[in-house]
Amino acid sequence: MLDHEIPTEKNLTDEEIVNLVQFEKEGGNLNDEEEDEDDEIPLVSVKKAVSGLKIFINYFEQQDNSEFNIDDLRVFRKYLRIARTQEFNSKRQSTLDMFFKK
Known part of the structure; x- marks a missing residue:
């Protein structure tokens, strides 16, 4: 299962499905920018x-x-x-x- 939402209003083409699967295998994330902003640097004593x-x-x-x-x-x-x-x-x-x- 994919971790991000896929619009269901239109059917995906075979090429789009392959691109999504390859993107996921490479460890890509469509929300990388949003996750980077939420990361906090842990405090070190x-x-x-x-x-x-x-x-x-x-x-x-x-x-x-x-x-x-x-x-x-x-x-x-x-x-x-x-x-x-x-x-x-x-x-x-x-x-x-x-x-x-x-």
Whole structure:
């Protein structure tokens, strides 16, 4: 079954039916533009961002391929430093009195 509506007011020709089936096999969707607008970017916590950047930097450092430029590694380390700062600043400090009140 097709996921989109087919107008039933007119009969489809054999060529139109073949085109619809081929379009579906290729993974096409007539409503691609509408679906792209509805997609929301999921929120990522600072902790997950720091963890992901650490993993990627480790992966990057292990590569011998010339496509991995050392200047790019510096950029990723810069963003790791920024994310760590944000993570540190987001932590809430409480007094010792607050600990005993809990």
